[in-house]
Amino acid sequence: MNSNTLVQKIWNFCHTLRDDGVGYGDYLEQLTYLLFLKLAHEYAQPPHNRATHIPRSCDWNSLKTRTGEPLEAHYLTVLHKLGEEPGMLGAIFFKAQNKIQDPAKLSRLVQMIDAENWLSLDADVKGDLYEGLLQKNAEDTKSGAGQYFTPRALIQAMVECVNPEPMKTVADPACGTGGFFLGVHEWLTRPGVPLDQKQGRFLRHETFHGNEIVAGTRRLCLMNLFLHNIGELDGAPSVERADALISEPWKTVDYVLANPPFGKKSSMTITNEDGEEDRDALTYERQDFWQTTSNKQLNFLQHIVTMLKTTGQAAVVLPDNVLFEGGAGEKIRRKLLETCDVHTLLRLPTGIFYAQGVKANVLFFDNKPKDGKVHTKGVWIYDLRTNKHFTLKTKPLKRDDLQDFIDCYHSANRHKRTETERFKYFDYDTLIARDKASLDIFWLKDESLDNLDNLPPPDVLAQEIVDHLEAALASFREVAASLPAASSADVSNDSGK
Template sequence: MHESKPMNTSSLVQRVWNFCHTLRDDGVGYGDYLEQLTYLLFLKLAHEYAQKPYNRDTHIPKGYDWASLTPKVGEPLEAHYLATLHKLGQEPGMLGAIFFKAQNKIQDPAKLSRLVQLIDAESWISLGADTKGDLYEGLLQKNAEDTKSGAGQYFTPRTLIDAIVNCVRPEPMKTIADPACGTGGFFLGAYNWLTRPGTGRSRPEKEFLRDKTFHGNEIVPNTRRMCLMNLFLHNIGELNGAPLVERSDALIAESKIKVDYVLANPPFGKKSSMTFTNEEGEEDKDALTYERQDFWETTSNKQLNFLQHIVSMLKVDGKAAVVLPDNVLFEGGAGEKIRRKLLDTCDVHTILRLPTGIFYAQGVKANVVFFDNAPKDGQVHTKGIWFYDLRTNKHFTLKTRTLKLDDLQDFITCYHPENRHLRRATERFKFYSYDELITRDKASLDIFWLKDESLDNLDTLPPPDVLQQEIIEHLEAALGAFRDVAASLNRSSTSATRG
């Protein structure tokens, strides 16, 4: 909580949190609570915008608006709320996107009445985008921490996003895409950069930022609605405008638009797959490959597909920063071919080796790969890559030793955003030329040079809670790899039996 905020705002945030805890006692998780809050907050904000001095036409059908909910209590409220969700889910534009397949997860009508009263008691427009956004972002983070929900895979640590945006420094009147945008973290990071104090944006720049800057895809309906609400609460998007985030698999077809920037953290998990029910009634997963003419290689590796898709989305001078797991840096076969193509056709200039223990999805070893697109002129465009090692001898956890922006400040300084051609090597920051990289086995970019102190000296071992977390993450990663192998063996034996 920021101390500079007015007392009524702080108490409102606290009340929203407290009510969330009340509902959790009834078995309503953060995700379900956040979903209901999204629906009701949107309706209340639309109601406020329809009043003076705004007088906006919100396109919400009469009889299914906020004013139709507030007089009702108990079971009549529950029945009308269900009818409202169903009706609004069939509407076009942002309205239909937020209420797509909406359900009521609050089974106690009295608790629903209390939530409606809580939201109705406040003037939400007057709170300002920062306050509303802080409240919603806080709930999103809590939802990500709720490991049972699996929502963590859609949440990128905001400190990491801020560091990436600080390096890329997007410019106004340019387009920014995220083909797997989760709850919209990269969009908000870029928005905060573009509206930072002292920028003084013109009216056309503000309108472009609100309506035309951001383009996203999110395949999970609930995550998409949370993303749209998150953007809306930060004054991005319009009540009656087209949704800025498509509910579709970005990998299926080539992007309809070319953008200036792609900032993304594609979903974790190596294989693209579709889940279906087999003849025995058991759930099975079938590896999914995307036959795309614009892809360099056909593969079922999800991250390699996202990497190829992101390259295809960029304008000729477009820039990208993408969080990718280690396997993208060293995998053979299609992985090697895609890496070589990437180095030749784009200017891959920086790789940040991330520490473990910073993502809500466990067992992840990841990197941020920064690259610029380049003309398709047959030239080799990568001159060399600067690697920053933030992993060796670094220990973080989600609870006791969280990653902070200060931990990334040295990387931002080394990146030298003002002019990346004036960089200097440090202990953790090292340059490898294109010739050095391309002659490595499989053109592997999985590079470390610092000595791991914990291997020599037991005194330098991390604290027990950090060590325990690292062991858990290694086991999670190993289990994930075993599951992949088991799934592919099952598919092979099934295919052989059918044959």
């Protein structure tokens, strides 16, 4: 069976399960469990003869020799036992559950996976299959998985601009399903740039370090990396299941590429003795942060600075509020401009993320020694938002849409850049003198305001209206959430006035 036929076979069975109420996410999890066990079985056979550390009572043979209800019962036992194992095994099967309630269809899925020799397939085939399923899952709005999925075209452009080198470390403190890691892996293994044996080992075992707080997403990330030849079957997972903002820090790294979760509220929910949410506790008290704030993106931005070596580089997707917010936001921006070399800002168009209402940017900066000097000379801003219209379905963002930005970025020598209509330079003194040191800067005129003939197609226009309304609603929710709750006494006093 060729790769295209296999991919179609996997897709078709996914559609069959959807008729039973099994969504892409649930299907992905079951495929992950079974495919991992089948790959382990293949690695244990000649010529590999590898010790997989999977108990014989839980191995692939124990599944494929059963059918019907005995298979279903044994499958549940396997998921539970392997979830208690250390290392990669325990990470893949952590709190694993069977979501396929029809034993006959579970048996069919086992037989379908057993029929293939997966190790004989190219890593690109296995990886593309899994990536395709991840994207389908992200497109399914009911699953909510879109929040973990960054457009691959954007990842490719960010990686090409940063231009990571072999034998250097890469981190993502909120890595989702591993898109940035795979983007770096693809860049370092691109045709015409061969790696030697030492570089290849480093890429597979030591390059990537991540955090993902959601257990199911972390599982998908680890499997996604494994299918792309990153990590080992019986090794330690390269992605920790922990909140990066409160977990023990790694040693510093060379690169951080990330799209931290949007939404200002902390991922922690802490209650006081009365069982009520403790709003004062929803901040991260860290001595290495410039400011204490409950704004999650500002905390991730500060955290990323602490993760970098003094020669480290970062490219981070951030929402608009990080560019203009006052208070802690202003203080953090001023400190960032002073202590790091903040050199490039890409203003992203709306309509490219699965989460609606997102207005985002990519901030590129280099860490510098904390020597008291001002390290930002100026920031180059590329406006890819004004007069640009995209939707996820009819006009998705493509790699070619970012080519002009990549050319303007000029990674070969950032000091030989040229201004264009969309690419402008703002020196440090100009930026620091702006109200709140705001980086929320536009200069292009919206052509549709003067000429109705320039309006985007109706479906694009409708989606942009939805995005704007969603963004406004999100802002109102954040304001409401930040207000102290009125006590019953307050309500009583108000009603008596």
